[in-house]
Amino acid sequence: xxxxxxxxxxxxxxxxxxxxxxxxxxxxxxxxxxxxTRILILAIAALSLNxxxxxxxxxxxxxxxxxxxxxxxxxxxxxxxxxxxxDWMLNGYVQLFGAIFGSAVIALVIGAxxxxxxxxxxxxxxxxFSQMLYFTAVGVETYGADDGLSIYSRSDMLGLIDMSxxxxxxxxxxxxxxxxxYLMHRLVGSQFGNVIRGSKSNEARMRSIGFSPYKYRLxxxxxxxxxxxxxxxxxxxxxxxxxxxxxxxxxxxxxIIMIVLGGIGNLFGPLYGAVAFLMLEELLSxxxxxxxxxxxxxxxQLLFGPLLIIIVLYARNGIDSFLPxxxxxx
Amino acid sequence: xxxxxxxxxxxxxxxxxxxxxxxAAGLTLVFGIMDLVNLAHGSLYMMGAYFCATFTGWTDSFxxxxxxxxxxxxxxxxxxxxxxxxxxxxxxHLDQVLATFGLILFFNEFVRLVWGPIGLDIPLPAFLNSxxxxxxxxxxxxxxxxxxxxxxxxxxxxxxxxxKTRMGMLIRAGASNREMIGALGINIxxxxxxxxxxxxxxxxxxxxxxxxxxSVEIGMGDGILILTLVVIVIGGIGSIKGAFIAAIIVGxxxxxxxxxxxxxxxxxxxxxxxxxAAPAISSMLIYILMALVxxxxxxxxFPPKGVGR
Numbered sequence: 004x005x006x007x008x009x010x011x012x013x014x015x016x017x018x019x020x021x022x023x024x025x026x027x028x029x030x031x032x033x034x035x036x037x038x039x040t041r042i043l044i045l046a047i048a049a050l051s052l053n054x055x056x057x058x059x060x061x062x063x064x065x066x067x068x069x070x071x072x073x074x075x076x077x078x079x080x081x082x083x084x085x086x087x088x089x090d091w092m093l094n095g096y097v098q099l100f101g102a103i104f105g106s107a108v109i110a111l112v113i114g115a116x117x118x119x120x121x122x123x124x125x126x127x128x129x130x131x132f133s134q135m136l137y138f139t140a141v142g143v144e145t146y147g148a149d150d151g152l153s154i155y156s157r158s159d160m161l162g163l164i165d166m167s168x169x170x171x172x173x174x175x176x177x178x179x180x181x182x183x184x185y186l187m188h189r190l191v192g193s194q195f196g197n198v199i200r201g202s203k204s205n206e207a208r209m210r211s212i213g214f215s216p217y218k219y220r221l222x223x224x225x226x227x228x229x230x231x232x233x234x235x236x237x238x239x240x241x242x243x244x245x246x247x248x249x250x251x252x253x254x255x256x257x258x259i260i261m262i263v264l265g266g267i268g269n270l271f272g273p274l275y276g277a278v279a280f281l282m283l284e285e286l287l288s289x290x291x292x293x294x295x296x297x298x299x300x301x302x303x304q305l306l307f308g309p310l311l312i313i314i315v316l317y318a319r320n321g322i323d324s325f326l327p328x329x330x331x332x333x
Numbered sequence: 334x335x336x337x338x339x340x341x342x343x344x345x346x347x348x349x350x351x352x353x354x355x356x357a358a359g360l361t362l363v364f365g366i367m368d369l370v371n372l373a374h375g376s377l378y379m380m381g382a383y384f385c386a387t388f389t390g391w392t393d394s395f396x397x398x399x400x401x402x403x404x405x406x407x408x409x410x411x412x413x414x415x416x417x418x419x420x421x422x423x424x425x426h427l428d429q430v431l432a433t434f435g436l437i438l439f440f441n442e443f444v445r446l447v448w449g450p451i452g453l454d455i456p457l458p459a460f461l462n463s464x465x466x467x468x469x470x471x472x473x474x475x476x477x478x479x480x481x482x483x484x485x486x487x488x489x490x491x492x493x494x495x496x497k498t499r500m501g502m503l504i505r506a507g508a509s510n511r512e513m514i515g516a517l518g519i520n521i522x523x524x525x526x527x528x529x530x531x532x533x534x535x536x537x538x539x540x541x542x543x544x545x546x547x548s549v550e551i552g553m554g555d556g557i558l559i560l561t562l563v564v565i566v567i568g569g570i571g572s573i574k575g576a577f578i579a580a581i582i583v584g585x586x587x588x589x590x591x592x593x594x595x596x597x598x599x600x601x602x603x604x605x606x607x608x609x610a611a612p613a614i615s616s617m618l619i620y621i622l623m624a625l626v627x628x629x630x631x632x633x634x635f636p637p638k639g640v641g642r
Contacts, residue, residue: 062427116624120631123370123426127566128627134559135620142613252559256434263431302446308439312417315424315432 009328013271020177024170036169037241042281043176044237049261049273050183051230056259057268058191059223060203064126064255065113065133069228071140071250072109073102073235078152078245085155095158095166099236106232107225109136114224118217130252140247151246158240166240176237180274183230188270190226199223260311266323275322283307337471342592343585344467348477350584351484355539356561357568357576358491359532365571365637366507367422367525370429373413373436374536374561375554381406381537382544382553383444386453395458399541403534410533414526422525437555444551452550455541480542487538488577495573504528508571508637560587563623569633579634583619590618 020039027035048070055061077098084093091097113132120128141149157166165171190196202209202216209216239245248254257280265276287303299306318324360374384405389398417436421429457476464472495501503524506514515521540554547553564583568575594615598607626634 056427062430064430116628120627123364123570124566124627124631124633126370126426126430127562128623130559131563131566131620131623135617138616138620139613142610142616144609253434253437253555256430259427259431260434263427267427297446302442304438304442305446308435308437308442311435311438312432315428315435316420319428 007328009326012326016271016274017181024173033169036173038281038285040169040173040176040241041238042277043173043180043274044234044241045258045261045281046274046277047176047180047183047237048231048234049258049265049277050180050187051227051234052258053262053268053273054187054191054199054223054227056262057272058196058203059199059220061118061220061224062126062259063117063129063224063227064252064259065129065131065136066227066231066258067252067254068113068133068136068250069106069110069231070235070238070254071136071245071247072106073232074239074242074245074249075140075146075152075235076101076105076232077158077236077239078154079146080158081154081156082146082152093156093159095160095164098158099233102232102236103229106235107229110225110228110232111221114221114228118220118224130255133250133252133255137247137250137252140250147246149247151244151248154239154243154245157243158236172237172240176241179233179237184270184274191270195219195222263319264314264321266321269321269323272321272323279322283310338592339589340467340471341473342589344473344477344481346585346588347581348480348484348584349588350581351481351488352539352543353557353561353564353584354484354488354577354580355535355542356557357564357580358488358573359535360561361565361568361571361573361576362504362528363532364565366504366511366528369418369422370426370433371418371532372430372433372558373440374532375556375558376437376440377406377410377413377533377536377554378540378543378557379444379549379552379554380409380440381533381540382455382549383448383453384537385541385544386455386549387448389455395455395461395545398455399538402541403537406537406540407530407534410536411526411530413533414529418529419522419525441551441555450551452548452553455544455549457545476545483538483542487535491535491573500524500527560619563619565633567623567626567633569636572633572635572637575633575635575637583622586622587615587619591615594618 020043023039024036027033048066052063052066055063055066080092080094080098080101083089084091113129117125117128117132140146146152160166164175166175191200198209198214198216198219202214202219206216235249238249261276261280262273263276264279265272265274284303284307287306288300290298290300290303292299314321356374356378359377360371363369363371363374381402384402385395385398387398388401388405389395392398392401413436417432418429421432461476461479463475465475465478467473467478493501495504503514503519507521507524507528511521514524543553543557560583564579565576567583568577568579595607595611598611598614601607602610
C-alpha cells in the first residue's frame with residue numbers, strides 16, 4: 004500500500020498531536036496541553052455528529068445535549084461524593100457507565116420520536132429536545148441551576164489513569180480519538196454504514212431492497228449520542244465544571260460549524276474542523292489591532308459570523324477540499 | 334383556584350402568543366415561499382427593539398420611535414437578504430442554518446459593539462402606562478391590551494394581504510410553484526426581497542412591542558427564536574393560519590403553565606419536590622407539546638395545502 008499525500012498529511016497531524024505534551028514542555032507552556040485536550044474532546048463530539056450529518060444526512064441540532072448528559076454524570080457523582088460522602092459516586096467507571104448509558108437511553112428516546120420527521124422538522128425537533136434538557140438543568144437547584152456545578156474532584160479511575168494529571172488526561176483523550184476514528188472508519192465501511200449512507204441518497208431504494216432505514220438511523224443516532232456522552236465525561240474532567248450552558252442549542256451550532264469547516268462526511272473532517280474552529284477563535288480574539296480605542300479581538304464574532312457565511316457560500320467542502328486526493332468514503 | 338389571577342395569566346398568554354405570531358408569520362412566510370430556514374429572524378427582532386429604544390431616545394416619543402424602527406428594520410432585512418441570503422435559496426437546509434447562525438453571531442456582537450453590553454430601557458408613554466378594566470373589577474395594563482389589539486389587527490391585515498391582494502396571490506403562487514411564477518414574468522427576486530423585508534418588519538414590531546415589558550438586551554432574540562420555531566413546527570411550516578393558532582396555544586400554555594403548574598403539582602407530589610420540579614417542567618411544557626404533536630402528526634397541525642414536501 005503506497006501512502007497517498009492525504010494519508011501522509013493525516014498521519015503528520017496525528018504524530019504532531021501525539022507530541023503535544025512534549026512540545027508544551029519544551030516551550031514551557033502547559034496552556035497548549037489544555038487547549039489541545041479541549042480541541043480533541045470537541046473533535047470526538049463532532050466525529051459522532053458527523054456520522055449523523057455527514058454520512059446519514061440527519062441534521063441533528065441538539066447534539067450538545069448528550070455532551071451535557073455525560074458531563075453532568077461526572078458533576079453529580081463528584082457532588083454527592085463531596086457533599087454527602089457517597090464515595091462510590093466518585094468512581095470513574097461508575098461515572099463513565101452513567102455517562103454512556105444515560106446518553107444512550109436519552110438518544111434512544113429522542114431519536115425514536117425525532118426520526119419520524121424529515122428535513123427541517125428534524126432539525127427543529129432535535130433542537131427542541133436539547134432545549135428541554137437544557138431547561139431541566141437550569142431548573143434543578145440542587146445541581147447549581149444555571150450557575151452550574153463545580154467539580155472538586157475528578158473521576159477516580161482506581162489508579163489506572165490519573166485524571167488530574169494534565170498529560171495523562173491528554174493521552175486518554177488522544178487515544179480515545181484514535182480508537183473512535185478507527186471504529187468510525189470500520190462502521191461507515193460496513194454494511195450498516197452502507198445502509199446509512201444509502202438512505203441519505205435514496206431512501207426509497209433502500210426500502211425496496213429490503214432495509215428499514217428507520218431502524219438503522221435510530222441505531223446510528225444512539226451510537227452518535229453515546230459517543231457525545233463520552234465526550235461530555237471527558238469535558239467535565241477537563242473543565243472541573245459543568246453548567247447548562249454546555250447544552251445550549253448554540254453549542255450544538257458550534258459542533259455543526261466544526262463539521263462543515265472540516266469537510267462534511269469525511270473521516271478526518273471533524274478533527275480538522277475542531278482544530279480550525281478553536282484556532283480561529285484563538286486567533287481572531289487575539290487580533291492586536293485597536294480602532295478608535297476598541298480592541299478588534301474583543302469583538303471577534305463580528306468577524307467570525309461573516310466568515311462563516313463566506314465559508315458556506317464559497318468553500319462549502321471545508322478544509323477537506325484543500326487536501327490533495329480524495330477520501331474514499333465521502 | 335384564583336380565577337382573577339387565571340384571567341390575568343390567560344391575557345398574558347394571549348399577549349405572548351401575539352408576539353410569537355408576529356415572529357412566526359415572518360419566519361413561516363420566508364420558509365414557505367423561499368424555502369429558507371432563517372435562524373437570524375430573532376436577530377431582526379432584537380434589532381427592531383434596539384432601533385426603537387434609540388429612536389425613542391432621540392425623539393422623546395415611543396410612538397415615533399416605533400414608527401421609525403419598523404422601516405429601519407425593513408431596510409436592514411432587505412440589506413441582509415441582498416448581501417447574504419439571496420445566494421442561499423438553492424442550497425440545502427444545513428447551509429442555510431449555518432449561514433444564518435453566522436448572522437446571529439454577527440448581530441449579537443454588533444449590538445454589543447454599538448450599544449454596549451448592558452441592556453436598554455424603553456420607557457412607556459404616559460397614555461399607555463395605566464390600567465383598564467377588562468371586565469369590571471379586573472384592572473389590566475393598557476399597554477398589554479394594546480399589544481393584543483395591535484396583534485389581532487396585524488394578523489387580520491396579513492390575512493387580507495395574503496388572501497386578497499395581488500402581492501398575496503403572488504406569494505401564494507410562489508409558495509406552491511416557484512419556477513412557474515418566474516416563468517410568468519414576475520420579478521421573483523424582487524418579490525422574495527420584499528417578503529423578507531416584510532418578515533423583518535413584523536419581527537421588528539414584535540421586538541419593539543416587547544421592549545417596554547421585557548428588557549432590550551443582547552441575545553434577546555435567541556430564546557424567543559426557539560419558541561417561534563416551536564410555534565411554526567406545531568402549526569405546520571408555511572401555514573399562516575397554523576402559525577396563528579399554534580402561537581396562541583404556545584403563548585397560553587407557556588404563561589399559564591408557569592404560574593399554575595406549581596399549584597397543580599402540589600396536589601400530586603410533596604410540596605418541596607413540587608417547588609423544585611415546577612420551574613423545570615413549566616419551561617419544558619411547550620417542548621413536550623411539540624414532541625407530542627410531531628409524534629402524532631409529523632407535518633404539524635395545519636400543514637399548508639399545495640406545498641409539496
